[in-house]
Amino acid sequence: MSGRRDALIAVACAACALGVFLANGRLIPTDDAIPARYLPFAILRSHTFYLDGVDEAPFSRPYFFQHVGGHTVSSYPVGAALIALPVYAPAVLSGVPMSDAVARRLEKSAAAVIVAASVGLFFLALRQWASTATSVAIAAVYAFGTSSFSQSSQALWQHGPAQLAICAALALLCRAGRRAGSAAALGACLALAVVCRPADILIAGPLFLYLAIAGRVRIMATVLGALVPAAFQLWYGWHYFGNPLHLQWAPVSAGLWTTPFAQGLAGLLASPGRGLFIYSPVLMGAIPGAYFAWKDRADRSFLVLGIGALLVVMLHARWAMWWGGACYGPRILGDITPVLALLMVPLVPRLRSRRPWLAIGLACTLWSVGAHGIGAFCGNISWNVRVDVDRHPERLWSWTDNQPVECVRGAAACFFPR
Numbered sequence: 001m002s003g004r005r006d007a008l009i010a011v012a013c014a015a016c017a018l019g020v021f022l023a024n025g026r027l028i029p030t031d032d033a034i035p036a037r038y039l040p041f042a043i044l045r046s047h048t049f050y051l052d053g054v055d056e057a058p059f060s061r062p063y064f065f066q067h068v069g070g071h072t073v074s075s076y077p078v079g080a081a082l083i084a085l086p087v088y089a090p091a092v093l094s095g096v097p098m099s100d101a102v103a104r105r106l107e108k109s110a111a112a113v114i115v116a117a118s119v120g121l122f123f124l125a126l127r128q129w130a131s132t133a134t135s136v137a138i139a140a141v142y143a144f145g146t147s148s149f150s151q152s153s154q155a156l157w158q159h160g161p162a163q164l165a166i167c168a169a170l171a172l173l174c175r176a177g178r179r180a181g182s183a184a185a186l187g188a189c190l191a192l193a194v195v196c197r198p199a200d201i202l203i204a205g206p207l208f209l210y211l212a213i214a215g216r217v218r219i220m221a222t223v224l225g226a227l228v229p230a231a232f233q234l235w236y237g238w239h240y241f242g243n244p245l246h247l248q249w250a251p252v253s254a255g256l257w258t259t260p261f262a263q264g265l266a267g268l269l270a271s272p273g274r275g276l277f278i279y280s281p282v283l284m285g286a287i288p289g290a291y292f293a294w295k296d297r298a299d300r301s302f303l304v305l306g307i308g309a310l311l312v313v314m315l316h317a318r319w320a321m322w323w324g325g326a327c328y329g330p331r332i333l334g335d336i337t338p339v340l341a342l343l344m345v346p347l348v349p350r351l352r353s354r355r356p357w358l359a360i361g362l363a364c365t366l367w368s369v370g371a372h373g374i375g376a377f378c379g380n381i382s383w384n385v386r387v388d389v390d391r392h393p394e395r396l397w398s399w400t401d402n403q404p405v406e407c408v409r410g411a412a413a414c415f416f417p418r
Contacts, residue, residue: 006127013136014120017143021112021153024377027104028154030327034064035074036156037107039081040088041098049078049240053098073240076158076248079196079229083161084110107156115153118164119143122338125170129299130345138348142341145282145368147334150375151327158197159334165193166203167338173301176217183218186211187225195229197335198247199315203308210304257318264317268333273389273396273403274322279329279371281364286343293346306343309336323396326384328375328403371404378407 038054051065051072064075074081087110096102122142126135142148152160169189175182190204208226211217237246249256269277277284286306293302316322316332324332351358383403389395396402 006124006132009132009136010120010123013123013139013143014116017119017148017153018112018116020144021116021149021376022108024154027108028151028328028376028380029104030155030157030381031064032076032325033080033107033155033157035076036078036080036084037103038098039074039078040085040106040110041092041103043081043085044089044092049073049236068241071240077196077198078236079192080156080158080161083114083164083192083196084156087113108154111156111160112153114164115143115148115160118160118167118338119148121164121167121171122341125167125173125338126342126345128171128174130348134345134348138341138344141282141344141365141368142337145365145372146280146337146341147329147331147372148337149369150279150329150372150379151331152334154376157331157334159331162193162197162200162335163338165189165196166200166335169193169204169207170338170342173211173216176211176222177215180218180221183221184225186217187222188228189225191226191229193335195233199312200335202311202315203305203336203339206304206308206311207301210301214300216301256320258320259318259322261314261317264319264322265313267322267393267396268313268317268330271323271396272399274324274330274332276330276333279375279404280337280368282361282368283337283340283344284364285347285361286340289343289345289347292350293343296346298346302343302346305339309339312336321390323389323393325390326381328379329371374404374407378410379403 034054035051038051039049042048042051042053051074054065054072065072066075067073084107088106091102091106092098119139119142123135123139126138130138147159148163151157152163166189169186172182172186172189176186177183187208190208193200194204208222211222212219234244238244240246267274269275272278286309290303290306293299293306313333313336322332351361383389383406387395399405
């Protein structure tokens, strides 16, 4: 009976998140998502990953396309487009023409549905370690107090589909040792997260190794499940690029890792333009949460996941474009937000008995929801291109000229014109 009740609550969480994600009534455009916007049309209608029919003329910087063997292909991983297929299928297979307006509506719908589904799965994952009330609260933090709200649900970035795969894997953790089917699904979800966003191998890899060494999963079933997405990725790289190990960027390219580590880490966590703990201060709870998980000898997978999230942050801290190009807030770290939110579980019981801590936690939550709500309803790429942030990343350190401030000033000007 409790399982049925949890399933109903998970559906309610997903439905609530979907309603909020769609409430702004617009797509927040990004050039990075253009291939994923149009790929479902090619897959469903032509059974190919070629984007030859997409007119590049409207796009000022077609870096998101590559030309290989006379064909146009995506410069980015195609996992997001694959996961978006169920949302696109009814319209595309019924013969709706591929206009730009239709493609944009479908992209927004797919992004919102994908991240909303991840919220429901995340609730189910939390229920393995927390009460219903705590699980609903942390799932709400994940949905509305992180980039899930302002970015992942607003366009077909790589992050949303990766978040869905990670949340599904978390929901399967406690079942994978008992049922071969759950173990295979866990392996498939971990591999799918990597297909969607290759950097997530730093989360999926350590978790898989820990589960295998600790005997927490049926190892052969998990490996077999992982082989399906892995085989697809190898086939895709070989067929479309002539290299089964093809990645978006060559990971050994020295030019990609030029940012001093301390500078990149400070930017990722504390800059006014992109800082994770500036836009989502509630996620700072993951730090004491990880400590309490270790102190209480809680499920060791918590600590392994925390290490994986830390490795992802460290990787991006060295990236030459650590700010992630034209976007809003800490978009680049969106796919580690389920892990950080999960690490808050050991902290919640301690907040209840300490009112000052609880007040601080509520204040951080309200700030996080507000910051990402501003991004969802007001944020766009205009701030990034007004003075090109890629050429002038020093702007990311301004406390008086950043996207939330710009949005608030714009709203104030509407209500209180001079």
